[in-house]
Amino acid sequence: MNKKQQQKSAKPRIKRVGLRHTTTIFCWLLLLISVGFGIYKSFTAVDTHTIQQKTIVKTKIVDTNPMTTFVTDFAKIYYAWEPKQEHLDQRQVQLKQYLSDQLITLNAETIRTDIPTKSTVRAIKIWQVKQLKKNNYQVLFSVDQDIEQNKGKDKKITPVSASYLTTVFQNKQKDLVITQNPTVAASPTKANLKEKIQQADGSVNTQTTKRVEKFLTTFFTLYPKGTENELQYYVEGGTKPLNKDYKFVELINPIFKKSGRKLEAIITVKYLDTVTNMTQLSQYQLILKKTADNWIIKAGL
Known part of the structure; x- marks a missing residue:
């Protein structure tokens, strides 16, 4: 081997970095950075919790018995009369226990001594008590009356039935007062119902x-x-x-x-x-x- 060939073979081999090696190094760097970032976040992250809120709706039971009794007692007085001054004066005094001041004035002359009829209450039915807003209740009730009318020597009694709406106010002390004059309303009627006719299906011998x-x-x-x-x-x-x-x-x-x-x-x-x-x-x-x-x-x- 000549001198020139010896010098050529003694040259160090140069390692070249190709595309595949570069990608591998990049992936390793990316992995190390991701792991490091994850460790950092685990130490610095704010501890958060998902809180599920449950809303509990409590049903408030309203005792409607006081309104029922109050309106019933009122109706017994309001729808019964006799055309005598003493009786009408007593009736007006009794109504003051139930009606607001405005309604007492409004009803002062609804029944007079010259009215040709006498009324007796046969029955009072409370159909519904509905809360309108706080402390105010709407009451649907009906009244059955016997209206007596004298025509000379003859006495005629006519049965009358009607339904009314009124409003009752109740204060914090549970005291009551009627704030709406009895207003004519539709009477409850029989509901329409399609009845299913039961029949044997032949499944029993x-x-x-x-x-x-x-x-x-x-x-x-x-x-x-x-x-x-x-x-x-x-x-x-x-x-x-x-x-x-x-x-x-x-x-x-x-x-x-x-x-x-x-x-x-x-x-x-x-x-x-x-x-x-x-x-x-x-x-x-x-x-x-x-x-x-x-x-x-x-x-x-």
Whole structure:
């Protein structure tokens, strides 16, 4: 080997850093920085907690009995009169215990001595007491009156019924005063109701139906006068005795349906009240359970 070749082979090899090595170094640096930043944050972060607030709404029960009694007593005086000065003066004094000063003045001449009628209150019904705002209550009530009118020698009595709204104020001491004169209102009426007609669905066969009817006939014959010990054989957990002088007559249109492993019985029981001689029709929706020997009433009494 000549001298020139020896010098060439003795040169140190230069290591070149390529793209792959640069990326690796960058990733390691990024990882170290991230870890360091995380450690820093764990020492300096503010300790925060998520707080869930529960709002508890308490229902305040308002005793409406004072308003009911107050308006009832007021109506007995307000809707009863007789066209005599002494009676009307007494009526006006009594109304001062219920009406505000403005209403006393307003009602001063609603009934006069020349009025041709006399009124007697037969019944007063309180239908609704509604709180309007703090310490103010609206009362819906109805009055049944007998209006007597004399026409010469003839005396005519006409029954009259009407409903009214009034407002009652109650102070902190629970004292009451009427602040709105009785105002004519619509009378409560019968509600419209679409009744579902119950029908047998064929899930109970004829043999089972006869056995259940026999069981129920036996039970309801005993039920009015049965003792607690006797009734416990027919009712799961027992039931309180009725202690009534009822005579069992019949089951009216009993309907039986399967309800899982149990039986639903929808029945009307006809009794004769031997004291009043009135026919009593009691309706039941019973759940029956089969036992080893017979049936037992699980629920519905």
